[in-house]
Amino acid sequence: MSTHTETGPRFDSEALTRAIEAADADAMLALFAEDAEMEMVDKRAQPSSPDVLHGMNAIAPAMRELFSRDMTHEVLDCVVDGDHAAYTERCVYPDGTQVQSMTMLDLRAGRIIHQSTVQAWDELPGTMPVVGDFSRAEVAEQFDRARSEALQVGGHTAVRLTLQPGWRWTEDMAESRGTVKCMVNHRAYIISGSLHWEMDDGTEGEVSAGQVVSIPANHDAWVLGDEPVVLVDWPVSDS
Template structure:
């Protein structure tokens, strides 16, 4: 694994790391206390996803590059202590994601990155299916597992959450927000879940219910049964 120059950001190293999925080299381009900010369909400018620290950014990079897609850096421009680049990602079904990012640099490393993303919305041209027994991507976290199926130009996820799981305890430390800012719409296949909104409103949901949960909430598993939630909006 190579390291960036002590004084200059290396755009060629950056491009190769992104396109080859070399997350080890990519993470080394970030400062130890770097901040990564993401704006997209589910995290608007007023409530972006913010990840702090090289270790947490590394986890995010490994999640991104574990997805079945190609990455291409279209352009990278550097001026002084700032850089900008555009990246195109393509899923196997042809759907594309375009991202644009601004980087603040110091001593050859990224100290802050702001990224804005946009997705294709077109569905596949032919009938397709996916199977959660062989998910396209899996995110593991303490007491939780999220399985992704990419279909129709979007991700559908199955969340498997163990008894005792709570968003504010097991997810919040890596999110950079006080509450979950994702909009969930889906079907609770098993278990019981509770939530509390920012204004203090609480609700509880049982197996068989179809749920719409706006951004700005904490959530947890109620009781001793594993909760399984099928979510078709979380990744929008």
């Protein structure tokens, strides 16, 4: 059900529903303004450090990756009121796992300028063994010198990061994340390579293959040497 009260260009909620339920990334992207922002809160991105994408160059690949997943999408309800809209969505994976989300939209001239989504996943049974495979990650992001792959295992999030030589958070990630320093709490096992970290207060250190590290939020980090850093991270707040 949709209601419309805006006096400017009308936001097309029916086009939104069609795009989502058909997993049509191009049709969905056409509803966004070029300078739009997309914000996500879930078990991996906590309210204190949400995932934020700025502009179409960041939003488009994330949208295409989302709609490429093997799952169905259903818009349960959509309401438009002036320069704001809201909708709820249910996604179902082939194994029956469900994800439900609530999204708020800020509108300008009938297009989305800000999207804020909160989503919840089915908890996997804790009494049965569960195997994850990063080659089929539920969320994957590719950057010039980094790749992030995230999946749910036993109701918890695991993230594999591959960081190429020359990678530095403040140079490669700050713009897309919208913060000066990394605001994620990391708890990671280093598979290969060496990483240097530096806290906002000047505290710094290094971690190398075979070591486990916990790094609080508000830090910078960069790859040491010519070997890529590969690590598996379990967010501290996801426990």
